[in-house]
Amino acid sequence: MKAFFLSLIFIFCTWSLFFIGKGIDNIDIMAERYKRALDAGANAASRYRAYNNRDMLFDQGIGYGIGAEDRNNVPVDRDEAVKWFYRLFFRNLSISDSEERDELKKYIPMKALILYDRLMIADAHDNWDSYGPDGQAYTIQYSGRDYRFTLSDQVYDPHNGQWLMAEDIGLTPEDRKALVTQYIISELNGFLKNRPDKESSSYYEIVFSLDDIADEKLSGINGVNFFVLCEGVPLSSLNPYKREEFFAYGIGGSEITR
């Protein structure tokens, strides 16, 4: 009789599991698909055809004092970049309905353009004004004075109205890169400071490596970049009983080059 009751309890438990938690836990598949969609979107944002025209290819050093040296500047059409990001991101997730797309955009709280001399960030509504209509210059205090830094070793001294090299103010290229990278990290995190994670309610913290010994290119921010944070687009799992929603966050980024 005891065995009979034990088996009844066992059946109750397993049937509960059967209806509550049964199904393919496809979260790992979705995570991969999601990451690829972010990468494909960021790649399109940084590669779209406008960068191939003549205006984008020549004379972009003008206006930055030292001219042709370290010309890693490139003009970016921020709205076009975001548009191309969305096109590829949603295509990879097979989301074609415009209403559904608009609904899901609210889960992408930050699209950032790390430009040569300034940072621009759009919020979940693609509004660039929330951070600053023209972005924020990399104005950083060093040795008690404010300088406007760039992604190269060129530094603008607003007091004297002069372009200098980082070494002129006593900074090595590595230190200059670390300083600018830390500034950008703090600005990105500052922008997200009121945005708790949907699942854990804890806050995001974005970190870039500053001293990757394997490859210098992986240390800090080296060039103009499109960067996006996407949090838990609620995609349902394949489970026919439990319509789980996929909540996880991912980042995508791609360098904009000429």
Add this chain to the structure above:
Amino acid sequence: MEKFWASLLVIPIFTWYSFHAVLDRDFKIRQQAVENVVYQYTQVAAKKGVLYDSVYNELESRLSSFGTFDISVTAEKFTGTSDTPEVIEDPEVIGENLRSLGYDIINVYVESRNEHPLGRLYEITPFGTKSGAEADIRHFAKASVYIQ
């Protein structure tokens, strides 16, 4: 006698869960592999600006190890400010120099012709009755990549 009835109830549930564990794992591994293959070949086509016949055939052959698949390939071109692209499909895409023709995006979608057995397992309860769930589970993958 009680043990007999108890085991009569418990054994089907164990069997069902055993099948589930095996099929679930099988589905995940194959699905991930199918998605990897599709993404990889779409990236190659986007990078080259052309989906060569040889690349398409290789994609078909790689997918054939996971079953029979329908493959759909499209390319999209955005002109002006319109958000509605000009689209070409399979025969017009394969072998064409998409980059020089101004196409922006290549899409590859594959879907297995056969349902995965996991779907059929969901449709029955451990005791063989219909569960009422509709689960058409089959391998599929989609990749869209910007033509560089």
